[in-house]
Amino acid sequence: MHLVHSRIGLPLIYSLMNSPQALPIVVWFKRDLRWHDHAPLANAASWASASGAMVLPLWVYEPELWAQPDMAPQHSGFAQECVHDLERWIAQDGGKLCLLRAEMLVVLQALHAQIGAFTLVSHEETGNGWTFARDLAVAAWCAGKGVEWREFPGNGVVRRLSALGGRDRWSRLKAGRMDAPVIAPPQAVRWLDWHVAGLPVDTSHGVFQSTSPVGDLPDRKHGGRTAAETELASFLKHRAQHYRFEMSSPVTAAQTCSRISAHLAWGSLSIRECLHAVTARRLALQALPAEKRLTGFLQSLRSFEGRLHWHCHFIQKLESEPAIEFKNVNRGFDGLRNEADSAGELSVVEQQRLAAWCSGDTGYPFVDACMRSLLATGWINFRMRAMLMSFASYQLWLHWRPTGLHLARAFTDYEPGIHWSQCQMQSGVTGINTIRIYCPVKQSRDQDPSGAFIRAWLPALRDPALVPDTLIHEPWRMLTPPPGYPAPIVDLKAATLAAKNRIYPRKAEPEVQAQARQVFDKHGSRASNRAAMERGGQRPAAASKQGSAVAQNGAQQMQLDW
DNA sequence: AGTGCAGTTGACTTT
DNA sequence: TAAAGTCAACTGCAC
Incomplete structure (x- = not known):
C-alpha cells in the first residue's frame, strides 16, 4: 500500500x-x-x-x-x-x-x-x-x-x-x-455518465423493477441517509437516556434502542460517524453543569458505545474465517445437531419444530410474540434475539444453519459477520463462551411482566378476561387453555435438561477444549474483564480468586470471551 | 434482652 | 447476552 x-x-x-x-x-x-x-x-x-x-x-x-x-x-x-x-x-x-x-x-x-x-x-x-x-x-x-x-x-x-x-x-x-x-x-466531481448498450x-x-415487493415488510425501518441521520439524532438527543435499562425488554427496546443497525448494515451510516457522534454528544453532556445533566444519560451512552465497538469485533471473525458462515468454528461440536443443509434431511419432528419456531407457533407465548414481532417489523432487541436462538438451539435442538438463515432473512439489519458469529455463540458451538440456555418463562416474567407485549402480538391471548395476567406466561397451565393458541411444542423442563445433557459433556471433551484454545487465539476478545466492565465495576478480589481457580483446574473448561 | 430459627438476599460457583 | 445451586450473612419474629 x-x-x-x-x-x-x-x-x-x-x-x-x-x-x-x-x-x-x-x-x-x-x-x-x-x-x-x-x-x-x-x-x-x-x-x-x-x-x-x-x-x-x-x-x-x-x-x-x-x-x-x-x-x-x-x-x-x-x-x-x-x-x-x-x-x-x-x-x-x-x-x-x-x-x-x-x-x-x-x-x-x-x-x-x-x-x-x-x-x-x-x-x-x-x-x-x-x-x-x-x-x-x-x-x-x-x-x-x-x-x-x-x-x-x-x-x-x-x-x-x-x-x-x-x-x-x-x-x-x-x-x-x-x-x-x-x-x-x-x-x-468530474462525473462520467455512462450508458451501456445491452444491459438494463x-x-x-x-x-x-422485477424485484417482487411481496415479502417486503411495510413496517420495517426505511433506508436512506435522511432516515439514518434522523434516527441517530433522535437517539442521541433524547431516546438514549434510559438505554441501559430499557434495551433488554421488547416492550421498551423498539423506542429506546438506537435503531441504526440496518443503516450500519447497508452503509447509509458508517460506524465511525456513529462513534464520533456519540463522542460529541458525550462531551456536550459532560459540559453541562451537574444539575442539568439528565439522569443516567452518560452511563447509557457508554453502554451504547461499548456495543458499537462489538460491531466490528464480530465482523472481524467472519473476515478472518469465512467458513464461520457454514461450519462450527469449533469442529469438535460437529455432528451434535442435525446439520440439515449439508448432511442429511431434517426428521419430520425437526421439520415441525423448525416450522413452528419460524412462524411463532411454539406454544411459548413470549417466544412466539418475539418471533411475530420480528417477522412483522424486521427488528427485535438483542436479548430477545439471543433468546430466540437459544430456544431453537437448545429446547428444540435445531442446528444454527437453518434457524440462522431464517433470522438472516427476518432481520432488516442482517450483517453476515455479526449474525453468524452470534448464531454460533448462542448455540454454544464455539467452546470458548459460557453456555447460555434461556428460560422463556423467566424471560417472559422479567421482560414482559404484564404480558402487554405478548398480547400485542398474539391475538389468541389478547383478551385479559380469557387469559389473566398471572397465567399469560404459561397458558398451558390454565384449566381450559385459550382456543386458537397451540400447546407447547416441547416440554420445557425435559427439553432443557436434555439439551444440557448433550451440550455440557461435549464441551468438556479434551479435544473440544483444545480446539477452543485455538478458537480463542484466532477470534477471542482480548478485552480484559469485559463482562465485569459492562456491569460497571471492577472486582479485583473476585477476579484473582477466579484466576487462581482456573490455574488450579487447568484441565477444567475455559471461560474466555468469544 | 439475647437466642434460635425460618426465610431472604447477595456473592459466587457450577452446569 | 443464562439459570440453578450453594453458602454465608442478614432480617424479622417468637420466645
Whole structure:
C-alpha cells in the first residue's frame, strides 16, 4: 500500500497519481450506500480533480446475490431506498449514479469493452460466501485485464489480520481507524455518465423493477441517509437516556434502542460517524453543569458505545474465517445437531419444530410474540434475539444453519459477520463462551411482566378476561387453555435438561477444549474483564480468586470471551 | 434482652 | 447476552 495524505487528510492513491493517463475511475458501491465518510468516493474525487480523470459511480443489482438463501425482499427494499437517496446526493453535485441489473463480471466486461481501461475502487466487503466468491472472481478478472482494483477499509475490520499481528493487535488497528477524522463528502466531481448498450440501465426503478415487493415488510425501518441521520439524532438527543435499562425488554427496546443497525448494515451510516457522534454528544453532556445533566444519560451512552465497538469485533471473525458462515468454528461440536443443509434431511419432528419456531407457533407465548414481532417489523432487541436462538438451539435442538438463515432473512439489519458469529455463540458451538440456555418463562416474567407485549402480538391471548395476567406466561397451565393458541411444542423442563445433557459433556471433551484454545487465539476478545466492565465495576478480589481457580483446574473448561 | 430459627438476599460457583 | 445451586450473612419474629 502506497498511501499519501492530502491536505484535507484523505489518503490518496499513490499509484493512481503516477498513472501515465487519467483513466476513468469507477466507484463501485456495495453495502456502503452513502455519500459521507466514503473513502473510495472521496479518493476518486480527489484524484479526478487533480488529474482530469472522470468518475463513474456505479451500483449493480446482482440477481444471484438477492437469490441467496440468507437474503430477503426486505433487504433489497432497504438497499433500494438507500440507492435512491445516494442518487440524490450524487445528482446535487451534477452526477448520475449508474444503475445496472446484471452480474458483476458481465458489467465489468461491458464497461471495459465500451470505455476501455479504467480503475476500480470500492470498500472492502466482509459479506456472505457469495459476495466473497464474487469478489475473488472480480479480482481475477481485474488481474486478467490489468485493471487496478483498490479496496479501502470501511470500518474497523482488518483484512489479512494474521499477517498484521492477529487478534492481539486488532484493537489498536481498529482504534486507529475509528479515531481518524470522518471523511468529508466530495465536491464538484468530474462525473462520467455512462450508458451501456445491452444491459438494463436508467433509473433505479428500472433496476429494481422485477424485484417482487411481496415479502417486503411495510413496517420495517426505511433506508436512506435522511432516515439514518434522523434516527441517530433522535437517539442521541433524547431516546438514549434510559438505554441501559430499557434495551433488554421488547416492550421498551423498539423506542429506546438506537435503531441504526440496518443503516450500519447497508452503509447509509458508517460506524465511525456513529462513534464520533456519540463522542460529541458525550462531551456536550459532560459540559453541562451537574444539575442539568439528565439522569443516567452518560452511563447509557457508554453502554451504547461499548456495543458499537462489538460491531466490528464480530465482523472481524467472519473476515478472518469465512467458513464461520457454514461450519462450527469449533469442529469438535460437529455432528451434535442435525446439520440439515449439508448432511442429511431434517426428521419430520425437526421439520415441525423448525416450522413452528419460524412462524411463532411454539406454544411459548413470549417466544412466539418475539418471533411475530420480528417477522412483522424486521427488528427485535438483542436479548430477545439471543433468546430466540437459544430456544431453537437448545429446547428444540435445531442446528444454527437453518434457524440462522431464517433470522438472516427476518432481520432488516442482517450483517453476515455479526449474525453468524452470534448464531454460533448462542448455540454454544464455539467452546470458548459460557453456555447460555434461556428460560422463556423467566424471560417472559422479567421482560414482559404484564404480558402487554405478548398480547400485542398474539391475538389468541389478547383478551385479559380469557387469559389473566398471572397465567399469560404459561397458558398451558390454565384449566381450559385459550382456543386458537397451540400447546407447547416441547416440554420445557425435559427439553432443557436434555439439551444440557448433550451440550455440557461435549464441551468438556479434551479435544473440544483444545480446539477452543485455538478458537480463542484466532477470534477471542482480548478485552480484559469485559463482562465485569459492562456491569460497571471492577472486582479485583473476585477476579484473582477466579484466576487462581482456573490455574488450579487447568484441565477444567475455559471461560474466555468469544 | 439475647437466642434460635425460618426465610431472604447477595456473592459466587457450577452446569 | 443464562439459570440453578450453594453458602454465608442478614432480617424479622417468637420466645
